[in-house]
Amino acid sequence: xxxxxxxxxxxxxxxxxxxxxxxxxxxxxxxxxxxxxxxxxxxxxxxxxxxxxxxxxxxxxxxxxxxxxxxxxxxxxxxxxxxxxxxxxxxxxxxxxxxxxxxxxxxxxxxxxxxxxxxxxxxxxxxxxxxxxxxxxxxxxxxxxxxxxx
Numbered sequence: 272x273x274x275x276x277x278x279x280x281x282x283x284x285x286x287x288x289x290x291x292x293x294x295x296x297x298x299x300x301x302x303x304x305x306x307x308x309x310x311x312x313x314x315x316x317x318x319x320x321x322x323x324x325x326x327x328x329x330x331x332x333x334x335x336x337x338x339x340x341x342x343x344x345x346x347x348x349x350x351x352x353x354x355x356x357x358x359x360x361x362x363x364x365x366x367x368x369x370x371x372x373x374x375x376x377x378x379x380x381x382x383x384x385x386x387x388x389x390x391x392x393x394x395x396x397x398x399x400x401x402x403x404x405x406x407x408x409x410x411x412x413x414x415x416x417x418x419x420x421x
Contacts, residue, residue, distance in 0.1 A: 272324045274364050276371040279319035279331075284308050286328035287319060294354035295389075318375065322355075322368055329356040330364050332372060336379055345382040348372075353386065353395070365398050 279287060288304045291297055311317040316337070322330030332353040338346045350372060355364045376384060386404055388395055 272359075272362065274322045274324050274330065274362075274367055276320060276322050276330075276368065279308075279321045281305065281308060281312070283319070283321050283328060287321060287331050290328055290331050290356055291352050291354060293356065295352065320368065320372065320375070322364055322371075324359060324364075329359040330354065330368050332368055334372060334375065336376070336381060346380055347383040347385055348376050348379075348381045349385045349387060351387040353388070360394075365395070366402060369399075369402050 284304050285301055288299050288301055292299060308319070316335060318334040318336070320332045320334060321328045333351050335349045335351075336346065337349065353365070353368070355368070372384065384404070385407075386399055388399065
């Protein structure tokens with residue numbers, strides 16, 4: 272089965288949310304996702320990539336391109352919610368998606384890819400390492416400034 276990658280449109284949001292809710296055990300509400308997608312869809316630095324097999328979204332990644340004024344840091348991309356539907360794993364779709372992400376980022380003069388992944392995703396980490404990612408010597412810190420509303 273071949274996989275085809277495209278930049279997501281509003282029509283893909285429901286499948287993206289269903290996939291990420293399945294892969295990451297999240298509970299993102301569709302109306303929230305649509306609202307955010309609509310607000311960010313014109314921003315060239317926010318890219319939602321989808322991979323389709325038989326016209327069904329089975330892979331996804333969010334790419335955020337960060338332009339900086341710092342020469343050493345330059346322009347980099349943060350990847351998150353990188354996932355492949357469980358029934359479609361072991362078909363090299365994650366590697367093919369990373370190839371597509373790399374291609375997109377090269378066209379945008381991105382110097383480095385940075386990836387955000389939860390500790391328990393050991394199989395995903397093995398894929399990232401095989402692809403050439405290394406673990407940085409820095410931690411990812413979080414400070415909540417607004418609690419989620421129920």
